[in-house]
Amino acid sequence: MAEHLKRRIGFGLLTAYGVGVMVGAGIYVLVGAVAAEAGIWAPLSFLLAGLIAAPTALSYSEFSARIPEAAGEAAYIRQGLQSRLLAVVVGLAIVAAGTISAAAVLRGGTGYLMLVVDLEANWTMVALGLGLAAVAVFGVMESLSLAAIFTVVELCGLGLVIWAGWDAPASGDWGAAPPIVFSGVAAAAVLAFFAFIGFEDIVNMAEEVAQPERTMPRAILAALVLTTVIYALVSVAAVRAVPLEALGASERPLALVWQAAQGGDAKFLSTIAVFAALNGVLAQIVMASRVLFGLGKREKVFALFHHVWPRTGTPVLATCLVGSLVVLGAIALDVGLLAEMTSSILLAVFVLVNLALIFEKRREPEAPFRVPMFVPVIGLCLSAGALLFNIQGAL
Helix, strand or coil: CECCCCCCECHHHHHHHHHHHHCCCCHHHHHHHHHHHHHHHHHHHHHHHHHHHHHHHHHHHHHHHHCCCCCCHHHHHHHHHCCHHHHHHHHHHHHHHHHHHHHHHHHHHHHHHHHHCCCCHHHHHHHHHHHHHHHHHHCHHHHHHHHHHHHHHHHHHHHHHHHHHHHCCCCHHHHCCCCCCHHHHHHHHHHHHHHHCCHHHHHHHHHHECCHHHHHHHHHHHHHHHHHHHHHHHHHHHHHHCCHHHHHHCCCHHHHHHHHHHCCCCHHHHHHHHHHHHHHHHHHHHHHHHHHHHHHHHCHHHHHHCCEECCCCECHHHHHHHHHHHHHHHHHCCHHHHHHHHHHHHHHHHHHHHHHHHHHHHHCCCCCCCCCCHHHHHHHHHHHHHHHHHHHHHC
16 A cells, blocks of 8 residues: 555645535525524625634645645644644544534435435435445545535525525515624624634645645635635525524525525425535545544554555545444434534634644744734634634533
């Protein structure tokens, strides 16, 4: 077996991967929750959430140029904070967060699929989970190409929702917009921030990217900007077409947008949500297996995962392990509770990555891609604030 991944990914495919990870099934329910907090100003909350995510995304961009390794956050924290133990803990936390997230999305996607086709839930999760793991084993280009197709389907669905929102008669709330309540917009922005989690997955593809020092920062920032614009447009369509009370109370808010313009049951949105879920599961399997591969390079205890099958150019053992855990988690665990932990884990990692970059920039100012020192400082403060807000909300 080889020990090096193949550099086959370019800017376009990497950006599509990042957009696909962020624009997942969550947007199909999150718009209503944000509108319940911010009212007609929900689009402003999504734009503000994108700005909150931007400093940390920029910190990841600089680190991805400094250390283009598959271990991602673990490598950054080991380099910046000079702590081997903390790096291993963070690497395993990223693997756990990706696995938990994929298990939760696999269960949710199966639920959407069962609204369209009458299937047995557990066997469906096994078939979908193992099928996606097999794609991830088959090759990274094949995985990301399939993910790009899923992303196109997702974006087409959201494009239809945006069109329907502008085609529908304007709701009474849209015509009588109240003054901005900044506390509500800010609270909704923290909630909307979680829809942007996923840009960090891009860095774990670094060892398979051509010219990573140049490509990685551009792809991270492009994915964040595109996702912010998409979220803002979708939320504008939603608050324009649907009364806020109905929008905030619905578990399928985007279906209400379609029904306001076209009527019907909007069952096709359930089908699109399945594609969104499959995209999320595949992306997380690919990401988590690369983190295990990267940990194997630095830590002997994980060395068995630092091998690439020559025929496929993928870390087969790591991918099979992650895929199996995703299926087992979806079937056996209370993934609803575990999924709530995912955001806290990732926000804690964001805090550490920003802190690590502050120390690294003080030691070594030069880098292929650099951001000003105030960027990781702001990212640290914003991530810590969002983490405290998330913990407070869970208590």
